[in-house]
Amino acid sequence: MRRSITFRLNGDEVTVEVEPHWTLLYLLREVFELTGAKEGCGMGECGACTVMVNGKAVVSCLYPVMEVEGKEVWTVEGLAEKSPEGLHPLQKAFIERGAVQCGFCTPGMIMSAKALLDENPNPTEEDIKTAISGNICRCTGYVQIIEAIKTVAEEGHGKGTA
Ligand code: FES
Ligand code: FES
Structure with a gap:
């Protein structure tokens, strides 16, 4: 029912x-x-x-x-819709850093990264690795993904919805 x-x-x-x-x-x-x-x-x-x-x-x-x-x-749709520039900084960074290949893992990866940066805007590389440890990527080898998340954290754009 x-x-x-x-x-x-x-x-x-x-x-x-x-x-x-x-x-x-x-x-x-x-x-x-x-x-x-x-x-x-x-x-x-x-x-x-x-x-x-x-x-x-x-x-x-x-x-x-x-x-x-x-x-x-x-x-991930909400991040894009509610961001003034049409894409969340994480989404932009993933594209710019080559962290998207087939894209299958990307929405989940971005949401894990978003949850991390909301809680901890200044994560270490280890924090980032831990946050995405449950997200499998078969294409990128993770290096570009970690770089993308690091860039957003360094630029101070991680916090908040948009
Ligand atoms: S589809 Fe949910 S963890 Fe794999
Ligand atoms: S980009 Fe293909 S699984 Fe991550």
Whole structure:
């Protein structure tokens, strides 16, 4: 039986009917058509589905949809939409630093980086590595990704939504 939940999605309050067995990833992709978060492993191991819930990076493929009630969810689409220049500084830095190849890991990687910089605007390289340790990238070798996150932190652009 469907149930109604209300939460904030990319800054706006939304109310939606859900099946209690759905995951947050299913809700985002299939109902809201926010396809930035990807389904890779579906088992919490690849990080491709990472979004932010109440400021923390979570794997949405394992996040029960009923637990979203009353919470604040951000996806990579929201970062772009709410940034005055059309892309969040992290998104720009990933492009400029060559941290995007096939792009499958990128939305999840960016959300993990965003959660890190919101909590710790001046991370060490080790902090960055730890923050993205749950995000698998098969293409880049991680060097450019770490550089991109470092650049944003150094420029002081990490904090805040936009
Ligand atoms: S799809 Fe969620 S961690 Fe892999
Ligand atoms: S850019 Fe292809 S998996 Fe990371």
